[in-house]
Amino acid sequence: MPDTPTLALVAHDAKKDVMVEFVRRHREKLVDFDLVGTGTTGGRILDACPELKLKRLKSGPLGGDQQIGAMICEGKLQGLIFFVDPLSPMPHDVDVKALMRLALVYDMPMALNPSTADILLRSARLKGLKTTSETPEVNALIS
Numbered sequence: 494m495p496d497t498p499t500l501a502l503v504a505h506d507a508k509k510d511v512m513v514e515f516v517r518r519h520r521e522k523l524v525d526f527d528l529v530g531t532g533t534t535g536g537r538i539l540d541a542c543p544e545l546k547l548k549r550l551k552s553g554p555l556g557g558d559q560q561i562g563a564m565i566c567e568g569k570l571q572g573l574i575f576f577v578d579p580l581s582p583m584p585h586d587v588d589v590k591a592l593m594r595l596a597l598v599y600d601m602p603m604a605l606n607p608s609t610a611d612i613l614l615r616s617a618r619l620k621g622l623k624t625t626s627e628t629p630e631v632n633a634l635i636s
């Protein structure tokens with residue numbers, strides 16, 4: 494577990510305003526994290542809260558979701574907040590599913606809506622424990 498936990502923030506277009514509102518509401522807590530975000534989401538967050546330490550990755554449809562998936566399997570992420578749009582078809586739906594699948598494989602704390610993200614940010618789980626998996630072979634890889 495690194496000294497400063499890393500949290501990934503991602504939002505689909507219809508949920509970007511929701512993400513900005515969420516980040517504004519939690520900005521005092523989020524300064525304690527190293528943040529990564531997909532390109533457009535990250536840009537919106539930094540416009541709203543420039544004091545946050547956020548690294549922008551590629552935009553989701555251009556590989557940003559997969560970059561976050563890679564961080565999960567390399568043990569470089571402690572939590573994922575992903576505000577998914579459940580009402581629109583996505584050209585990169587396979588990437589979205591792949592990211593969620595890896596979050597499940599590695600038992601990554603993952604919040605898909607603001608209500609759960611509020612709970613996640615209050616949780617000691619995000620800060621105190623390293624990620625585990627139900628699969629012993631996966632645990633061996635990330636331990």
Ligand SMILES: O=C(CO)COP(=O)(O)O
Binds near residue numbers: 535551553558589
């Ligand atoms: O599409 C996304 C996640 O699947 C988010 O990507 P952007 O933040 O670049 O819009």
